[in-house]
Amino acid sequence: MAQPSITLFNTLTMQKEPLVPTEPGAVRVYVCGPTVYSYIHVGNARTFTSFDVVVRYLRYQGYRVTYVRNYTDVDDKIIKAAHETGEDPVALAARFVEIFREDARALHMQEPDVSPKVSEHIPEIIRIIEKLVERGVAYESQGDVYFSVSRYPEYAKLSKRNLDDLRAGERVQPGEQKHEPLDFALWKAAKPGEPAWDSPWGKGRPGWHIECSAMSARYLGESFDIHGGALDLIFPHHENEIAQSEAASGKRFAKYWMHCGFLDIEGAKMSKSLGNVVRLRDALAKVDAEALRLFFLSTHYRHPLDFSDKAIADAEQRMEYFYETLRKVDEKVAGKDFGKGPLHGEPGRFLKEFEAAMDDDFNCAGALGGLSGLFGLMNELVDKPPVKDKALVGRTLQALREDVRKVSGVLGLFEDDPGQWLLRRRERAVRERGIDVAEVERLIADRNEARKAKNFAEADRLRAELKSKGVEIMDTAGGTTWKVAPPAAETA
RNA sequence: GGCGCCAUAGCCAAGUGGUAAGGCAAGGGUCUGCAAAACCCUCAUUCCCCGGUUCGAAUCCGGGUGGCGCCUCCA
Numbered sequence: 083m084a085q086p087s088i089t090l091f092n093t094l095t096m097q098k099e100p101l102v103p104t105e106p107g108a109v110r111v112y113v114c115g116p117t118v119y120s121y122i123h124v125g126n127a128r129t130f131t132s133f134d135v136v137v138r139y140l141r142y143q144g145y146r147v148t149y150v151r152n153y154t155d156v157d158d159k160i161i162k163a164a165h166e167t168g169e170d171p172v173a174l175a176a177r178f179v180e181i182f183r184e185d186a187r188a189l190h191m192q193e194p195d196v197s198p199k200v201s202e203h204i205p206e207i208i209r210i211i212e213k214l215v216e217r218g219v220a221y222e223s224q225g226d227v228y229f230s231v232s233r234y235p236e237y238a239k240l241s242k243r244n245l246d247d248l249r250a251g252e253r254v255q256p257g258e259q260k261h262e263p264l265d266f267a268l269w270k271a272a273k274p275g276e277p278a279w280d281s282p283w284g285k286g287r288p289g290w291h292i293e294c295s296a297m298s299a300r301y302l303g304e305s306f307d308i309h310g311g312a313l314d315l316i317f318p319h320h321e322n323e324i325a326q327s328e329a330a331s332g333k334r335f336a337k338y339w340m341h342c343g344f345l346d347i348e349g350a351k352m353s354k355s356l357g358n359v360v361r362l363r364d365a366l367a368k369v370d371a372e373a374l375r376l377f378f379l380s381t382h383y384r385h386p387l388d389f390s391d392k393a394i395a396d397a398e399q400r401m402e403y404f405y406e407t408l409r410k411v412d413e414k415v416a417g418k419d420f421g422k423g424p425l426h427g428e429p430g431r432f433l434k435e436f437e438a439a440m441d442d443d444f445n446c447a448g449a450l451g452g453l454s455g456l457f458g459l460m461n462e463l464v465d466k467p468p469v470k471d472k473a474l475v476g477r478t479l480q481a482l483r484e485d486v487r488k489v490s491g492v493l494g495l496f497e498d499d500p501g502q503w504l505l506r507r508r509e510r511a512v513r514e515r516g517i518d519v520a521e522v523e524r525l526i527a528d529r530n531e532a533r534k535a536k537n538f539a540e541a542d543r544l545r546a547e548l549k550s551k552g553v554e555i556m557d558t559a560g561g562t563t564w565k566v567a568p569p570a571a572e573t574a
Numbered sequence: 575g576g577c578g579c580c581a582u583a584g585c586c587a588a589g590u591g592g593u594a595a596g597g598c599a600a601g602g603g604u605c606u607g608c609a610a611a612a613c614c615c616u617c618a619u620u621c622c623c624c625g626g627u628u629c630g631a632a633u634c635c636g637g638g639u640g641g642c643g644c645c646u647c648c649a
Contacts (some may be wrong), residue, residue, distance in 0.1 A: 096578090114649080122649085129649045159647070238577095243645070247576045290647090311647035317577090319648095343644070353648085380597080381587070386580075386642070393586070396598060403597095406611075435595095439588085448588045451596035454577090458613075465612050466605085540609055545609070556610045564608090 086442050088143065090308075091384060093316060093339040094240055098443055104337065105309050108146040109212060110306035111137060112336065113195065114206040114315055117154040118178035119163040122185055124374075124389055125352055128220040129312045129361045132342045132376055132444075134191040134385040135309070138492045139440050150301045151194040152294060153179050153569075155201050156224075156287050160547065161276055167252040171277050172201065185362045189371050190494040198297045200288060204279045206296040207288045210330050211268045211281075223259035225271025225284045231264040234325045240339060241317035257407075266322055268292045291322040299327065309336035316341060346388045369506060371399040372495050379446040401495075401569060407423065407457050409500035410464045411483050418474035426469055429478055432456040433485045436492075446493065453489065456482060511566035515552050520555050526562050529555075 088518045103109045116122055117244040117454040122130075130151075137149045148251075155175035164171035167295045179199070186193075200207070211227055214220035219233040231237050231245075238245060248264055267289035268527060272278035303325065311320060320339065327335040344351070347358045365374060377397035381387045414449055432455055439448035460482050462468065469474045490496040498506075512519060529544035548564070 116649080126649045230589070241644080242577055245575065246643075313579090314644065314648055317644065318646095342649070344649075346642090353645085384579090385587095388586090392598095396586075403611095410612085445588075447597075450587060454596050461612055462614095514582080533607080537599095542608060549609095554610060557606080557608095558611085563610095 088140075089443055090338055090340060092337075093341050096555060099306075099338065101338070103145070104400060107144070108148070109140050109308060109458060110148045111150065111308045111310065111311075112139075112302055112306060113149070113151045114292070114294060114311040114319065115151040115153050116178075117155065117159055118155050118175045118179065118182060119159040119226050121320040121361045121363060122182060123352065124347075124360045124365050125312070125364055126386060127185070127189055127365075127374070128345045128378045130174065130186065130191060131189060131341040131378045133340075135311050135379065135446060135493060136308075136340070136444050137194075138192065140443060142488070142492050143437075144371070148196070149194040150196045150198065150298065152297050153197060153199045154290075154293060155199045156181065156277060156293075157200075157290065165275075172451065175201070186368075188366055189362065190375060190497060192494075196301045196468060198301065200297075201277070202418055203293065203297050203300065204288070206300050207292055207472050207505075208269075208279075208281050210296045210299065210326070211292065214268065214326065219328065221261065222270055222283050223261075225286060226259055227269035227283055227289075228260050228265040229268050229322065229326060229329075230261065231266070231325065232262060234329050236328070237264075237325050238317075238321060240321050240324055243317065244322075248506045257429065262408070266291065266318065272546040275342075276562075291319055292326055294319075294329040294455055295330070298323075299331070304335070305333045306336055308338045308340060308551070310340040310342070313341045313431040314345060330521035341387045342382065343382075343384050346386060348390050349388055351387075365389075365394075369394045370401060370503075370510075372498070372503075373401045376401055376450075377476075380450055382443075382444075382445060382447050395568065398507075402504070404453075404457060404496060404501045405498075405500045408463050408483070408486065409504060411460050412500055413481050414464055415476050415479045418476060418480075420480065425481055426463070426474050426478040429459070429481050429485070432482070433488060436485075436489055436490050437463075440492065446451055449489075449493075456485065460486075486503060488513060508565055517551060517553065517566060522548065522551070522564060526555060526564060 087100045091098050092100055097210070101109070111133070114309055115130075116126060133151075137147055140147045153175075155172070161171050163169075164174045167174065169177075170469060184224045190369065209221060214229065215222065220227055220229050220232075236246065245264070249262075249550050269281060269286050269292075270289055271283070272285040272287065276287060278287055298309070309320070309323075316339075317541045324335050346352065348359060350356060350358060354358055373394065374397070377389075377393055378387070380397065435452035435455075436449045439452060442448070460479060463475050463479050463482075469475060486496055511517075525544050525548055529541050529548075530543065532538070532540035545555060549567070551562050552567050555562055
């Protein structure tokens with residue numbers, strides 16, 4: 083197999099590098115999953131969608147991928163949330179794991195190969211902490227165990243921080259027994275009412291970062307290929323993972339570090355204090371899942387992205403164009419046999435362009451740009467073929483449609499049946515706008531009567547009446563169809 | 575203060591040394607009884623500003639200006 087030439091930007095080196103997996107033909111990927119204390123928001127969704135596509139593309143290029151994305155189900159935030167609701171922390175976490183699964187499925191994300199939970203890997207975590215203590219890079223202090231940053235000379239190589247500066251800004255939390263302010267907890271002594279496990283240091287629970295070191299080692303080995311997360315995890319989370327893992331194993335931890343940019347909301351940083359956090363489920367109640375994916379993928383994954391009503395509406399409109407095109411293509415060529423023979427033009431070039439863009443640090447935005455040509459050609463071949471040979475046109479459309487399916491499998495777009503998608507979208511719009519379908523159909527029937535009688539004044543009046551209700555009608559060869567006009571078309 | 579990112583048309587956005595993808599919006603056209611959809615055409619001599627390197631820079635270097643992120647939990 084010719085090895086594909088994927089390059090990716092590595093946060094560790096701050097450069098694009100060719101992907102050279104440790105084991106030829108196989109890529110091992112670890113992505114920091116959600117801390118399950120609440121519903122995920124659209125920012126989380128963007129990150130996970132980005133890596134969903136990374137993994138899909140690696141597989142598309144023939145790599146055997148092992149994709150691990152954890153659930154952090156033991157954590158301060160969970161304990162706090164459980165305290166507020168009076169729920170048991172373990173039960174609350176389990177509940178949000180299920181909610182996350184539903185959300186991920188709703189956004190058409192593929193399941194990782196392994197989705198380990200912290201609570202089920204305490205022995206592995208204890209073992210790695212023991213190893214760090216044995217090696218003298220971690221120490222116990224009144225039931226807590228801390229990692230000694232000064233014992234790991236390469237600390238801060240990922241975030242490129244200066245240790246003295248970090249020390250200047252660091253504060254020891256009350257109750258912590260660190261030797262040095264930068265040291266961080268591997269194990270926390272149990273406090274009353276917290277989930278706790280037995281350990282060589284007494285009852286307690288893991289610190290925040292160690293779970294990723296333990297679980298990635300368990301499922302991917304001590305050295306693996308790609309480790310991902312959002313930008314804010316670079317420091318301290320990923321930095322600490324590197325320190326723990328490399329100090330414990332003596333081997334290089336992850337080879338490539340990929341970090342996803344932030345999602346803003348209407349130009350502002352999403353934050354609880356601003357009160358502008360948008361839950362994924364709330365977004366999905368308003369916008370089609372694939373339209374949301376399209377929106378995420380239309381900007382490079384490392385760049386900031388602004389979530390806004392306009393951007394979402396644009397994405398949804400674009401999805402409608404894509405699906406409308408696919409519907410027409412399927413109507414014309416699905417399941418038909420046009421025999422063997424040449425194709426019109428050079429249809430294969432679109433897939434090549436797509437791959438070239440994706441090879442370049444998973445440039446989905448660039449890849450999407452190339453799709454315009456593909457869809458434009460399909461529309462042209464359906465509506466006004468430049469050549470008379472129907473078999474030639476049919477074959478070409480089928481080839482193009484096949485390429486769309488390939489792209490589909492990578493981006494997680496156009497996975498629905500076009501007719502179904504369009505119908506669902508219309509039904510949602512009908513609900514949102516309170517449109518009376520029976521009345522719409524009656525008016526259309528009346529209009530067609532008028533048209534048959536050549537009473538075009540009346541026909542136009544009925545068209546205008548429908549339009550005023552937010553309904554646009556289309557006279558096609560197969561009869562009159564209708565759709566709900568986008569809200570933007572109305573005068574506000 | 576430290577580390578880092580970004581700045582491309584009215585808007586969104588790709589492009590990181592070879593002479594500006596794509597989308598939306600806008601204008602014109604084909605089609606249509608009229609429309610819608612679709613397709614075609616037009617729409618940045620120019621990529622925040624000033625220097626420099628180069629035969630050649632939106633792309634590299636230096637200096638500005640303006641946004642933003644991380645440095646505490648954060649996807």
